[in-house]
Amino acid sequence: MDIDIVSVFPEYFDVLQLSLLGKAQDNGLVHVAAHNLRDWTHDVHHSVDDTPVGGGAGMVMKPEVWGECLDGLLGLRGDDSDDNQNSEAGDAIESADTVESAAKHDGTVLIFPNPSAPLFTQRDATELSHADRLIFGCGRYEGYDARIPEHYRAQGVNVREYSIGDYVLNGGEVAVSVMLEAITRLLPGFMGNPESIVEESYTGGNALLEHRQYTKPALWRSLEVPDILLSGDHGKVNRFRRDEALQRTNAIRPDLIEALDCKQLDKPDRKT
Numbered sequence: 001m002d003i004d005i006v007s008v009f010p011e012y013f014d015v016l017q018l019s020l021l022g023k024a025q026d027n028g029l030v031h032v033a034a035h036n037l038r039d040w041t042h043d044v045h046h047s048v049d050d051t052p053v054g055g056g057a058g059m060v061m062k063p064e065v066w067g068e069c070l071d072g073l074l075g076l077r078g079d080d081s082d083d084n085q086n087s088e089a090g091d092a093i094e095s096a097d098t099v100e101s102a103a104k105h106d107g108t109v110l111i112f113p114n115p116s117a118p119l120f121t122q123r124d125a126t127e128l129s130h131a132d133r134l135i136f137g138c139g140r141y142e143g144y145d146a147r148i149p150e151h152y153r154a155q156g157v158n159v160r161e162y163s164i165g166d167y168v169l170n171g172g173e174v175a176v177s178v179m180l181e182a183i184t185r186l187l188p189g190f191m192g193n194p195e196s197i198v199e200e201s202y203t204g205g206n207a208l209l210e211h212r213q214y215t216k217p218a219l220w221r222s223l224e225v226p227d228i229l230l231s232g233d234h235g236k237v238n239r240f241r242r243d244e245a246l247q248r249t250n251a252i253r254p255d256l257i258e259a260l261d262c263k264q265l266d267k268p269d270r271k272t
């Protein structure tokens, strides 16, 4: 999988060299390139932002700089002529470009982190783990000009905007790191033991929170591992874990219980 990240702080992504993601890059499973948005500026100050139209505090990321950058990464022919966009000829060029780029970018997803977008979930991570190429655009300041994702959608590019939670960060870099880790760990060959991603919270048809985990020793500071986990009876262990997953999900995330497909529950599930 090829991953491009555009940011005004590309050094943020040096940490991606660490741990399993670093190993996946060394093995050629993923290729990550972090780009500095300012490399696409032309003024002496390398400005990427301007004041908000309509007034208000803060600054907004300029569409022209993002446009040049993303056209370059996507291999699109840039067209910054407003005359063309408003004319019939412009419309014809636009629709021809759209068809061409839609075909060309099948398998590429352009992702913008945004606190006011739909929440990024495990389902999204799973879907995106099948993409050939991901391009992430990190917002800063008050965010990016709304026409940027709109434009690329109109060009036939698969554009997504995601929030990673109901809070506001200073920039998209941390949000991209979160999404990237959730996506790449699902790639075949990424985890040493592929089984470790099969039974996890939010995963599978009936996505629950996972049961609690224990390791040895069986007694630690007067706290015991539940007896049943030491019994060696796999059927009972599985039932215990399943019951605990259901109970914890019901207590902590009742919304996930409501979203369950009841047809997939077995009889003992219904008793818990």
Ligand code: SAM
Binding pocket: 112, 113, 114, 115, 116, 138, 139, 140, 141, 142, 143, 144, 162, 163, 164, 165, 166, 167, 168, 169, 170, 171, 172, 173, 175
């Ligand atoms: N004015 C925006 C608002 O109130 O919704 C907040 C902009 S925030 C300070 C700057 C950038 O950080 C955003 O454009 C986005 O890229 C990123 N960001 C902040 N919080 C985020 C979140 N919860 N999820 C995803 N991205 C976030």
